[in-house]
Amino acid sequence: MQTININGEDRQVDAPPDMPLLWVLRDRVGLMGTKFGCGIAQCGACTVQLDGVAARSCVTPMAAVGSRKITTIEAIGATPAGSKVQKAWLELDVVQCGYCQSGQIMSAAALIAANPNPSDADIDAAMAGNICRCGTYTRIRAAIKHAVKER
Amino acid sequence: MQREPVEAARAALVHEQAEQGVTRRHFLKLGVVFGAAAGGGLLVGVTLPARGQVTAQGPSGAVAADVQVPAASGEFVPNGFIRIDRSGQVFLTMPKVEMGQGIQTAIPMLIAEELEVPLDQVKIEHAPPDGEVYRDPLLLNEHMTGGSSSIRFAWEPMRRAGAAGRVLLINAAAARWNVDPAACHADAGFVLHPASGRKLGYGELVEAAATLPVPPGLEKTVVLKQPADFKLIGKPHRRLDSTSKTNGTAQFGLDVRLPGMVYAAVVHSPVIGGKVVKVDDTHARKVPGVRQVVQLDNAVAVIGDHSWAARRGASALVIEWNNGDHARVSTKLLAADLDQAAQRDGVVARKKGNVEQGFRNAASKVDAVYRQPFLAHATMEPMNCTVHVTPGRVELWVGTQVPARTIDTAVRITGLPRDKITLHNFLIGGGFGRRLETDCTGQAIRIGQQVGAPVKVMWTREEDMQHDLYRPCYYDHISAALDANGKPVAWTHRIVGSSIVARFFGTSAMKNGLDFDAIEVAADLPYDIPNQFIDYVRLEPRNVPTTFWRGVGPTRGAMVVESFIDELAVNAKVDPVEYRRSLLGKSPRALNVLNVAAKAAGWGTPLPQGQGRGVSVLHAWNSYFSMVAHVTVINGEVRVNRLVCVVDCGHTVNPMTIAAQFEGGAIFGITAVLYSEITIEGGRVQQSNFTDYPMVRINEAPQIQVIIVDSTEAPGGMGEPGTAVTGPALLNAIYAATGKRIRQLPVGRQLQTP
Numbered sequence: 001m002q003t004i005n006i007n008g009e010d011r012q013v014d015a016p017p018d019m020p021l022l023w024v025l026r027d028r029v030g031l032m033g034t035k036f037g038c039g040i041a042q043c044g045a046c047t048v049q050l051d052g053v054a055a056r057s058c059v060t061p062m063a064a065v066g067s068r069k070i071t072t073i074e075a076i077g078a079t080p081a082g083s084k085v086q087k088a089w090l091e092l093d094v095v096q097c098g099y100c101q102s103g104q105i106m107s108a109a110a111l112i113a114a115n116p117n118p119s120d121a122d123i124d125a126a127m128a129g130n131i132c133r134c135g136t137y138t139r140i141r142a143a144i145k146h147a148v149k150e151r
Numbered sequence: 152m153q154r155e156p157v158e159a160a161r162a163a164l165v166h167e168q169a170e171q172g173v174t175r176r177h178f179l180k181l182g183v184v185f186g187a188a189a190g191g192g193l194l195v196g197v198t199l200p201a202r203g204q205v206t207a208q209g210p211s212g213a214v215a216a217d218v219q220v221p222a223a224s225g226e227f228v229p230n231g232f233i234r235i236d237r238s239g240q241v242f243l244t245m246p247k248v249e250m251g252q253g254i255q256t257a258i259p260m261l262i263a264e265e266l267e268v269p270l271d272q273v274k275i276e277h278a279p280p281d282g283e284v285y286r287d288p289l290l291l292n293e294h295m296t297g298g299s300s301s302i303r304f305a306w307e308p309m310r311r312a313g314a315a316g317r318v319l320l321i322n323a324a325a326a327r328w329n330v331d332p333a334a335c336h337a338d339a340g341f342v343l344h345p346a347s348g349r350k351l352g353y354g355e356l357v358e359a360a361a362t363l364p365v366p367p368g369l370e371k372t373v374v375l376k377q378p379a380d381f382k383l384i385g386k387p388h389r390r391l392d393s394t395s396k397t398n399g400t401a402q403f404g405l406d407v408r409l410p411g412m413v414y415a416a417v418v419h420s421p422v423i424g425g426k427v428v429k430v431d432d433t434h435a436r437k438v439p440g441v442r443q444v445v446q447l448d449n450a451v452a453v454i455g456d457h458s459w460a461a462r463r464g465a466s467a468l469v470i471e472w473n474n475g476d477h478a479r480v481s482t483k484l485l486a487a488d489l490d491q492a493a494q495r496d497g498v499v500a501r502k503k504g505n506v507e508q509g510f511r512n513a514a515s516k517v518d519a520v521y522r523q524p525f526l527a528h529a530t531m532e533p534m535n536c537t538v539h540v541t542p543g544r545v546e547l548w549v550g551t552q553v554p555a556r557t558i559d560t561a562v563r564i565t566g567l568p569r570d571k572i573t574l575h576n577f578l579i580g581g582g583f584g585r586r587l588e589t590d591c592t593g594q595a596i597r598i599g600q601q602v603g604a605p606v607k608v609m610w611t612r613e614e615d616m617q618h619d620l621y622r623p624c625y626y627d628h629i630s631a632a633l634d635a636n637g638k639p640v641a642w643t644h645r646i647v648g649s650s651i652v653a654r655f656f657g658t659s660a661m662k663n664g665l666d667f668d669a670i671e672v673a674a675d676l677p678y679d680i681p682n683q684f685i686d687y688v689r690l691e692p693r694n695v696p697t698t699f700w701r702g703v704g705p706t707r708g709a710m711v712v713e714s715f716i717d718e719l720a721v722n723a724k725v726d727p728v729e730y731r732r733s734l735l736g737k738s739p740r741a742l743n744v745l746n747v748a749a750k751a752a753g754w755g756t757p758l759p760q761g762q763g764r765g766v767s768v769l770h771a772w773n774s775y776f777s778m779v780a781h782v783t784v785i786n787g788e789v790r791v792n793r794l795v796c797v798v799d800c801g802h803t804v805n806p807m808t809i810a811a812q813f814e815g816g817a818i819f820g821i822t823a824v825l826y827s828e829i830t831i832e833g834g835r836v837q838q839s840n841f842t843d844y845p846m847v848r849i850n851e852a853p854q855i856q857v858i859i860v861d862s863t864e865a866p867g868g869m870g871e872p873g874t875a876v877t878g879p880a881l882l883n884a885i886y887a888a889t890g891k892r893i894r895q896l897p898v899g900r901q902l903q904t905p
Contacts, residue, residue, distance in 0.1 A: 015457075016459070018459075019457070020889050023459040025413065027457035027459070028407060032399070032400070032408065035531070036533065036609070037531050037532075039611055039613075039840075040612075040841075042840060042842055043841055045531055046830065060212035062595075072399065074398070078170040086397045086398060089397045090389065090394065091391065093389045093390055094397075095396040096251030096253070096811060097250050097530075097579060097581045099403060099532045100531045101397060105397060115162070123849070124800050124849060125850075127848075128850045129848075131531065132845045132849075133529060133530060133531045133581050133819070133842060133846065134251045134818075135817065135847070135852070137818060137848075137849040137852035138814055138854070138855050139811070139814070140849060141852075
């Protein structure tokens with residue numbers, strides 16, 4: 001048993017040290033909002049935040065989490081940046097199939113929390129790790145810009 | 152999703168209903184003119200389950216959608232699409248699945264428009280798999296979502312369903328007030344009688360509406376609104392599923408959780424068609440959390456307490472395969488097969504005028520061969536299915552485009568009657584044709600037969616990519632005979648490739664050996680060319696399975712036709728837009744979208760060196776499209792700067808969704824044209840993940856402008872055209888920028904100098 005902090009709560013989880021955080025969240029804790037897409041940190045569907053920094057949970061072993069605070073899509077709306085991003089996503093009707101959007105929102109929220117006025121290049125740098133097969137990129141970019149304008 | 156007691160109770164209810172079956176319900180028939188669908192007024196009988204008694208459950212026998220709420224007694228169920236409970240809550244049953252295309256917003260708009268209910272108050276349910284009413288005449292009468300057919304299917308019957316419900320509610324209120332129904336009207340979930348100022352909510356009318364007699368000929372007399380009176384249809388409306396898809400609560404098939412559930416990781420034969428000979432699972436069984444190893448004909452599954460244990464166990468398997476002679480299959484061999492097959496005469500897809508004469512009298516000729524590769528679907532949600540097989544029963548949790556075929560698959564494998572199979576359908580994390588197939592579901596059932604617990608079967612990205620059913624590789628040969636001005640007087644086109652229709656719908660769906668999908672666009676050119684001969688040679692790529700992929704026939708057809716028309720324009724030294732205009736005299740809608748696109752894109756204005764614009768025109772799915780792509784090519788790398796897309800898809804339902812579908816379809820098309828290719832060597836698919844089968848990312852995404860032209864025509868399809876119209880516009884823009892004509896996809900490194 002190991003204790004990790006998920007969405008502000010200490011949780012005891014039974015998982016081997018090499019088990020990626022993604023599967024701990026999904027199969028052990030039951031938080032299903034974080035998605036599996038590629039398993040090799042190429043698509044970003046599994047993005048969570050560790051101490052507010054976007055991380056690919058599919059390649060983050062349990063043993064590497066340590067005392068860092070894990071935030072998932074289920075709780076990101078409680079942060080100012082997450083809330084703005086979610087509202088902007090609704091406002092601009094970003095989603096299509098929606099499968100990648102948890103990861104997109106986690107990356108976008110980490111971006112605007114760290115950089116309140118991201119340029120197009122900043123958006124590219126922060127979001128290029130998140131694939132959307134439905135191709136919602138133009139709306140994602142517009143929604144990030146919309147989100148930072150929100151007070 | 153942990154199963155709450157209420158849900159378990161619902162599952163029990165579902166079983167009970169399934170045993171009772173759905174056939175005892177009565178159906179009423181609606182005659183519906185499906186003009187656009189059939190290309191000219193085919194009368195299609197659409198059956199709606201009769202509204203009936205106050206029911207103890209939902210409208211259907213085996214409905215068990217994840218979004219379903221426990222049914223209360225005392226409901227009004229006017230037909231298979233609407234259910235209203237005593238509280239006035241309106242449930243709409245969706246004949247089409249949601250995979251991103253926004254259909255579970257657009258169909259509710261159609262129903263709500265006529266039912267007069269606020270859209271933000273309806274709840275959405277998945278239709279059960281076996282309901283007659285959910286079958287789509289455009290998809291060979293199957294209950295299926297695909298082929299950009301949903302709005303064409305839904306346009307009239309969904310509005311009639313809503314209108315029928317409204318009439319019955321008005322009648323119920325009028326009877327209670329003892330007034331003429333004509334003096335009442337419905338608005339926002341209420342029936343009103345303006346003369347007396349009375350009003351009643353739909354919830355208060357449920358029981359009366361459910362017991363009143365159905366007016367004779369309701370289906371014919373029900374009057375649909377005039378477009379001028381539409382409150383919802385044609386107005387932009389935000390999607391109904393956004394909130395759940397932005398806060399992590401949206402449930403895809405992969406997200407199901409059941410008590411006692413175990414997890415399966417699968418290792419398929421790396422060689423397509425290979426069989427398991429021997430499995431050494433000594434090491435796999437030693438992995439903590441591994442419970443069981445299940446051997447199938449062509450794959451081995453490791454069952455674990457969680458996905459990671461199962462995957463680690465799968466990695467530790469030592470499997471001996473029998474590849475037969477499948478290991479000799481390669482991309483090179485299949486390309487040679489195509490070349491050879493192209494020498495055969497095909498089945499005639501279109502014959503117009505006299506091409507021989509046209510070629511004899513031609514001033515000049517142009518000729519080109521185009522080759523397109525296998526493509527993977529690469530949906531973001533990898534293939535998965537959760538199954539619980541118990542004696543005499545199968546329960547399935549999966550997001551599928553083909554609910555009825557999913558049941559068929561379970562019946563075929565288990566031999567159980569249909570009513571012993573329960574399907575829980577889910578939101579789909581990307582379909583694009585992949586989830587028209589039930590291969591993963593079938594495999595999950597076979598695994599489930601050997602596992603005494605609910606088991607979630609999930610493929611890795613690698614398994615998903617290497618064991619897809621692929622968009623076929625194709626060979627297209629087009630020749631044109633030209634007059635002195637370079638205009639085509641005769642046109643021949645031979646299409647060589649796999650027939651998806653033959654496998655998917657059966658050879659009975661072929662007409663004289665002709666695959667209706669493979670010849671789309673090619674056999675129905677918008678251009679006025681007097682002599683045409685188009686034929687189709689079916690060639691299956693040996694053991695490589697093929698299936699539908701966003702746009703298939705039209706995507707392939709538009710790629711080559713629109714490239715070739717551009718080649719003809721270049722040959723004639725005429726501007727490509729001007730050249731097309733001169734051939735579109737008999738297709739005013741195509742001409743209009745072309746003109747609008749050219750104007751909006753600033754066609755003809757000068758561009759710097761290394762940049763170019765390309766244009767395409769498409770008539771497919773009963774819609775018309777034109778795109779102007781603007782690209783920059785530097786050091787052989789293509790940067791797509793801007794796409795201007797003009798859409799004439801007839802009367803719009805939700806313009807917001809139309810734009811979104813077009814934007815996304817275009818990105819999908821850019822990925823395919825620039826990067827995508829599945830290659831085979833030694834019988835194995837060589838690509839495995841997004842590293843070697845890359846996707847366009849946000850930093851590569853162009854500006855996209857979608858212009859929807861006003862139209863009063865019946866609606867056409869919108870899910871696939873964005874992809875189909877983008878490919879040739881890009882290729883033509885690349886030509887304009889570089890002078891290099893790409894005839895073999897993808898573009899890849901072809902523009903780079905060695």
